[in-house]
Amino acid sequence: MSPLIRPLLFAALLAVTAAAPAYTLEEFKFDSPAQEQEFRALIAKLRCLVCQNESLAGSQAELAQDLRNEVYRMLRAGQSEDEILDFLVARYGDFVLYDPPLKPSTYVLWFGPFVIIGVAAFFMVRSVLRRKPTGDDAMSDAERERLRTLLDTDADIRAGEPSPPTPKQSI
Amino acid sequence: MAMSKSVRYLTPLIVFAGLVVLLVWGLGQDPREVPSPLIGKPVPTFSLPALEDPDRTVSDADLKGKISLVNVWASWCNSCRAEHQALMVLSEIPDFQIVGLNWKDEATDALRVLQLTGNPYDLNGYDPDNTVGIHWGVYGAPETFVVDQEGIIRYKHIGPIDREVWEQKLQPLVAELRARS
Numbered sequence: 001m002s003p004l005i006r007p008l009l010f011a012a013l014l015a016v017t018a019a020a021p022a023y024t025l026e027e028f029k030f031d032s033p034a035q036e037q038e039f040r041a042l043i044a045k046l047r048c049l050v051c052q053n054e055s056l057a058g059s060q061a062e063l064a065q066d067l068r069n070e071v072y073r074m075l076r077a078g079q080s081e082d083e084i085l086d087f088l089v090a091r092y093g094d095f096v097l098y099d100p101p102l103k104p105s106t107y108v109l110w111f112g113p114f115v116i117i118g119v120a121a122f123f124m125v126r127s128v129l130r131r132k133p134t135g136d137d138a139m140s141d142a143e144r145e146r147l148r149t150l151l152d153t154d155a156d157i158r159a160g161e162p163s164p165p166t167p168k169q170s171i
Numbered sequence: 172m173a174m175s176k177s178v179r180y181l182t183p184l185i186v187f188a189g190l191v192v193l194l195v196w197g198l199g200q201d202p203r204e205v206p207s208p209l210i211g212k213p214v215p216t217f218s219l220p221a222l223e224d225p226d227r228t229v230s231d232a233d234l235k236g237k238i239s240l241v242n243v244w245a246s247w248c249n250s251c252r253a254e255h256q257a258l259m260v261l262s263e264i265p266d267f268q269i270v271g272l273n274w275k276d277e278a279t280d281a282l283r284v285l286q287l288t289g290n291p292y293d294l295n296g297y298d299p300d301n302t303v304g305i306h307w308g309v310y311g312a313p314e315t316f317v318v319d320q321e322g323i324i325r326y327k328h329i330g331p332i333d334r335e336v337w338e339q340k341l342q343p344l345v346a347e348l349r350a351r352s
Contacts, residue, residue, distance in 0.1 A: 049205060049310035049311075050310060050311060052202060052203075062275065063301075063310050063311070066275075066300075066301040066304075066305065067305070070305055089208070090208060091208070091209065091215075091305060091306060091307070091308040092205070092208070092308045092310065093205055093206060093207065093208040093308070094208075095205045095206075
């Protein structure tokens with residue numbers, strides 16, 4: 001590639017990128033910073049249904065822009081946060097909320113992990129309590145003797161040699 | 172004793188197998204198919220200019236008295252083009268009307284599509300700014316709602332209609348609604 005073409009290509013790429021429409025939150029104007037705060041907090045709680053792991057605050061999907069406009073319109077019309085959330089849930093379902101509400105159909109979701117931990121803890125505690133000392137782990141005299149020899153030898157070696165350098169902690 | 176021991180050792184395996192079944196089932200689910208909370212509810216009140224004639228209106232009143240398939244479509248939507256032929260076939264059936272919701276589209280583009288490929292719709296509401304689509308919980312095209320004679324939404328299909336969807340989901344429902352009246 002000639003040295004001239006590269007900057008030209010780069011410029012062309014920039015032009016194309018600049019031409020792509022991007023939604024920003026700047027276009028929404030508010031009466032007060034508090035209202036803007038409320039708007040931003042609200043759209044962060046709502047899911048974009050097209051790109052499902054993005055919130056309305058971050059999504060570039062057209063539908064997300066439509067819903068942002070709707071939330072903006074309702075907020076400006078003086079509707080409360082709950083009214084706006086209820087409006088969207090009534091049309092798009094609970095899925096539009098990032099935080100699933102607590103109700104019978106989501107009990108498994110909310111309480112399931114605690115139930116599983118509880119059951120696991122029950123079995124663990126039971127198996128620990130049931131474990132009786134068998135006497136097998138007591139050492140015989142011969143074993144005791146051997147252990148002492150081993151420990152002594154180890155201590156001798158360490159005493160006679162400089163301690164090994166501590167390995168550098170890798171980052 | 173041997174029995175309880177084998178149960179103890181097999182339990183983790185069984186639990187694991189259960190999890191595998193659950194996850195495989197989960198993989199088969201389509202996360203795009205978000206269930207609509209509008210099922211069993213009356214259609215939202217709306218009023219839109221007709222696509223073909225802006226002086227005419229299409230409203231919720233048009234959805235009462237007969238079974239309707241309300242089809243959300245747009246000229247820019249490829250899957251809508253894919254299901255267009257199926258809609259043409261369905262438009263021959265007299266048991267229901269097909270009402271289009273032309274969604275986030277340009278009227279000239281939409282009309283050209285109908286001119287070139289045929290018009291399966293009995294009525295078409297023109298909703299370029301998604302003012303009505305939001306109330307129907309529309310989040311993509313195509314989507315198709317089955318609305319009964321009383322104007323109650325009975326079913327929502329997300330994605331294009333094909334023979335399988337018609338035969339397995341929509342046709343039995345339409346037959347059931349017809350038998351009721």
